[in-house]
Amino acid sequence: MDRQTRRQxxxxxxxxxxxxxxxxxxxxxxxxxxxxVGSPPIRSGGTTPTNxxxxxxxxxxxxxxxxxxxxxxxxxxxxxxxxxxSPASDSSTDPRVLGAELGRxxxxxxxxxxxxxxxxxxxxxxxxxxxxxxMTRGLQSHRRGPAVASEPRLGHPVDRIDGVLxxxxxxxxxxxGFTYRFRATDPAVGALVExxxxxxxxxxxxxxxxxxxxxxxxxxxxxxxYLDDDVLLATSDQSLAIAAMLxxxxxxxxxxxxxxxxxxxxxAVTAPSGTVLLLGPSGAGKTTMTAALVRxxxxxxxxxxxxxxxxxxxxxxxxxxxxxxxxxxxxxxxLRNALGTASDAGxxxxxxVPIDAIRSGARSxxxxxxxxxxxxxxxxAVTTLEPMAGRDALASIVANCFxxxxxxxxxxxxxxxxxxxAPAYRLVFSDLVPACRLVHDAIASAGRAxxx
Amino acid sequence: MSxxxxxxxxxxxxxxxxxxxxxxxxxxxxxxxxxxxxxxAAVVWQxxxxxxTVDEIVSDLVDTLxxxxxxxxxxxxxxxxxxxxxEVVEVTDMASVRPPG
Numbered sequence: 001m002d003r004q005t006r007r008q009x010x011x012x013x014x015x016x017x018x019x020x021x022x023x024x025x026x027x028x029x030x031x032x033x034x035x036x037v038g039s040p041p042i043r044s045g046g047t048t049p050t051n052x053x054x055x056x057x058x059x060x061x062x063x064x065x066x067x068x069x070x071x072x073x074x075x076x077x078x079x080x081x082x083x084x085x086s087p088a089s090d091s092s093t094d095p096r097v098l099g100a101e102l103g104r105x106x107x108x109x110x111x112x113x114x115x116x117x118x119x120x121x122x123x124x125x126x127x128x129x130x131x132x133x134x135m136t137r138g139l140q141s142h143r144r145g146p147a148v149a150s151e152p153r154l155g156h157p158v159d160r161i162d163g164v165l166x167x168x169x170x171x172x173x174x175x176x177g178f179t180y181r182f183r184a185t186d187p188a189v190g191a192l193v194e195x196x197x198x199x200x201x202x203x204x205x206x207x208x209x210x211x212x213x214x215x216x217x218x219x220x221x222x223x224x225x226y227l228d229d230d231v232l233l234a235t236s237d238q239s240l241a242i243a244a245m246l247x248x249x250x251x252x253x254x255x256x257x258x259x260x261x262x263x264x265x266x267x268a269v270t271a272p273s274g275t276v277l278l279l280g281p282s283g284a285g286k287t288t289m290t291a292a293l294v295r296x297x298x299x300x301x302x303x304x305x306x307x308x309x310x311x312x313x314x315x316x317x318x319x320x321x322x323x324x325x326x327x328x329x330x331x332x333x334x335l336r337n338a339l340g341t342a343s344d345a346g347x348x349x350x351x352x353v354p355i356d357a358i359r360s361g362a363r364s365x366x367x368x369x370x371x372x373x374x375x376x377x378x379x380x381a382v383t384t385l386e387p388m389a390g391r392d393a394l395a396s397i398v399a400n401c402f403x404x405x406x407x408x409x410x411x412x413x414x415x416x417x418x419x420x421x422a423p424a425y426r427l428v429f430s431d432l433v434p435a436c437r438l439v440h441d442a443i444a445s446a447g448r449a450x451x452x
Numbered sequence: 453m454s455x456x457x458x459x460x461x462x463x464x465x466x467x468x469x470x471x472x473x474x475x476x477x478x479x480x481x482x483x484x485x486x487x488x489x490x491x492x493a494a495v496v497w498q499x500x501x502x503x504x505t506v507d508e509i510v511s512d513l514v515d516t517l518x519x520x521x522x523x524x525x526x527x528x529x530x531x532x533x534x535x536x537x538x539e540v541v542e543v544t545d546m547a548s549v550r551p552p553g
Contacts, residue, residue, distance in 0.1 A: 001501050003508070010516035013495045020519035024493040024531040028538060031484045390472030391488050398479070398486055409468055412479045416470035 031399060031407060164214060172207035173200040175249045176307065176318070177256030179207040182245075185215045193242055195354050197249070199319035199363060209252070211245050213238075227252070243323075243350060250304055250320065254402045257307055261316075262414040263402040266306040268315045269298035274370030274443045277306065277315070277422070279396050284375040285429070288328040291358050292436050295332070299364025300355050305402070310414045313421045314366040322358055324351040331432060332358075371443050372397075372424040383429040385438040393424030458546040461509075461532055462502035467540045469497065480540050487538060493531055500541055506532070 001009070166183040168190025173180060182197065184190030193213065212226040215238070223241040224234040225248075233244035254263055267278040267290040276293070278286045287303055294300045302318035309316075324332065329351045335358070355362055374388060374396045388396075397415045401407050407415075425442060429435035463469075466482040476494030478487040489497060499509045506528055513524040535541040 001499065001504065003512070006499060006504065006508075006512050007516055009498070010495070010512055014517050018492050018495050018517065020492060020513055020517050020524050020527050024496070024527060024534060025490040026493060026531075026534050026538070027488040029486055031486055389474050391470075391475040391477050394470055394472060394477045395486055395488055398477075406481065406484050407479070409479075409481055412468055412470070412481070416472070416477070419470070420472055 029395075029399070031401075031403070164212075166212070168194075170194050170197070172203045172205065173197055174203045175200055175253030175256070175320075176305075176316075178209070178249070178252035179203050180209045180211050180249065180252075181207045182211045182213070184213040186213075189213060189215070189238065189242075193245070196242075196246065196321040196352050199321070199355055200249075211248065213241060213245060243352065246321065246323070246352060253318070254305055258402055259408065260310075262308040262310060262411050262418070264306045264308075264397065265304065265400045265402060267303040268301040268306045268366070268369070269293045270301055270364050270367045271298050271440075271443055274446050275301070275315075275367045276439060276443055277369045277372045277418075278375055279372065279393075279400050280375035281400070283377070285328075285377045285432075286375055287322060287324060288331065288432065289375060289435065289439075291322050291324060291332060291353075292432050293439060294322075294355065294358050294362045296436055296440070297359075298362075300358070300362045301364050301366055308414060308418065310410055311417055312414075313368045313418055315369065316366055317364070319355055319363050321352045321354050324353060326350070369418065369422045371439075371446055372419070372422050373439060373442075374424065374426050376426065376428050377430070378428050379430050381428045381430050383427075383431050383434045383438065385425050385427045385435075385442055388424040388426045390419050390424060392426075394419035396424075457548075459506040459543050460502060460504065460546050461500035461506065461541050461543050463497075463500055464540050464542060469494075478540055480538070483539070485538070487535075487540060492527070496528060496531055497535075505546070506543075 164185065166185055168184040168187040170182040170190070173182075182190070182193060184193065190213070209228050210226070214224045214226070216222050216224065221234045221236050223236065223238040225232040225241040225245040227245075227248045232248050233241050235241050257263055264277075264279070265282075266280075267286045269276050269278070269290055276298070278289055280286050290300070290303050300319065301315050303320060303322060305318050305320070306315045307318065308314065324335070329335065332353075335351060335353050372388075372393050373385075374393070394416055397419055398407060398412065401411060401415065403411060423446065427435055427438065464480070464482075466480060468479045468481065470477045470479070471494065475491050476489045476497065478489065478497070479485075480487065496509070496513070499512070506525075510521060510524045510528055513519050513528070514521050517524070519527075532541060532543055536543060
């Protein structure tokens with residue numbers, strides 16, 4: 001830069017208010033290397049052997065393929081979903097049970113959001129979020145016991161593959177560049193899982209991988225999920241085996257595009273007035289906020305994984321099932337009846353819910369991001385939405401990149417483009433309802449401001 | 453008699469700058485680190501081009517931002533110290549590397 005150019009540059013800076021005063025402020029932080037998708041990770045409740053799958057899930061003396069008992073639609077194979085959807089076990093109308101649940105979640109220090117009795121939340125106006133009918137036809141089928149797949153299956157309903165009696169197979173689907181088919185030994189559970197992945201686009205014919213869910217009957221650990229020949233989880237809790245499989249889809253989906261696109265651990269929802277990118281670390285409330293915004297009318301673009309072509313600001317749809325943590329699921333009590341599967345036994349405590357159960361027809365295509373919101377739950381805070389400097393938004397975006405070992409320069413440039421394309425806000429909240437309203441108001445205001 | 457020096461700051465090779473509404477973000481790809489600069493630091497960073505000396509930068513700041521020289525020099529030295537510690541900028545004494553003659 002020659003002297004004249006330097007001085008012109010500095011005069012423009014001076015006109016913009018730049019002054020020399022005090023000491024320079026430089027904040028530094030190390031970027032995490034993301035190799036994991038999911039909030040939270042599946043940790044306990046089972047083992048994660050990596051050796052031979054058949055040997056891993058049981059006694060080494062087990063035969064390499066199952067007997068007719070294996071994977072049969074046994075009486076308790078549906079233990080988890082049956083517990084969740086049974087009217088007799090539905091405790092949503094029992095304040096004692098709800099109170100106990102609140103107490104438990106509070107003790108864990110997780111996200112009670114509104115706090116107090118959920119009936120109060122309804123009285124305060126959260127009813128638009130927590131009420132409504134969400135039962136879907138596909139989920140209804142789970143109550144009928146051994147289910148018939150609600151979608152055509154490739155292959156045969158009863159077939160022997162790899163020496164195991166698989167009674168349910170799905171069509172091939174894609175999570176970004178990862179294509180897979182799912183199979184299960186228990187057709188009822190197979191249909192249930194299919195509801196959770198139904199929103200992923202179908203792909204013709206060939207899939208890269210098999211995701212398999214096996215019920216080993218009387219042998220322990222009874223349930224195992226696999227990605228091809230690798231055991232994802234062998235456990236006595238079927239819900240955890242399913243959760244491990246769903247998490248594997250996310251991980252493989254990210255792995256299929258990292259490096260080629262900007263991939264964020266985030267969520268995205270859209271409305272006619274604009275599209276919101278929700279950022280924040282695990283536990284910040286992204287999924288709960290996404291569910292609440294979708295319930296209140298926003299379209300669902302993605303949760304957990306938001307991907308952009310380099311240099312673009314339009315997120316690509318990733319219509320995974322919503323995984324609600326135990327600490328926030330009481331905000332959506334009707335979803336008990338739409339429950340795909342619950343991971344009550346493990347640390348995850350997740351409800352996996354098809355997005356159509358949150359709001360029918362909520363799935364949306366991507367649209368350019370018009371607002372960036374960094375979330376932070378703070379039980380003691382007054383709920384506020386404050387403007388955030390672009391540099392801090394960029395830092396937040398970059399900190400939430402799935403970057404493999406290291407964020408590459410192209411991804412950083414794409415993150416810069418994204419940060420510069422939309423106003424950013426920091427939403428600190430203790431209460432979901434006013435937080436949703438603030439987002440609604442801000443996006444509507446931004447939409448009006450952008451209207452010629 | 454003091455030795456005359458010509459200190460020239462140069463950004464490290466793997467560092468990228470993103471200018472935003474206010475301030476800037478430096479990304480040190482080789483170390484996986486992010487550095488958020490305030491607005492003034494972001495402006496001064498852009499003068500670290502591997503050619504302009506510290507004296508020239510200070511002189512420009514004094515003339516254009518109406519800063520007193522000792523404050524401008526103090527600021528630039530402090531910024532170079534911080535960023536040097538973070539290994540995102542290198543300062544070369546060009547007087548000592550100039551070929552003889």
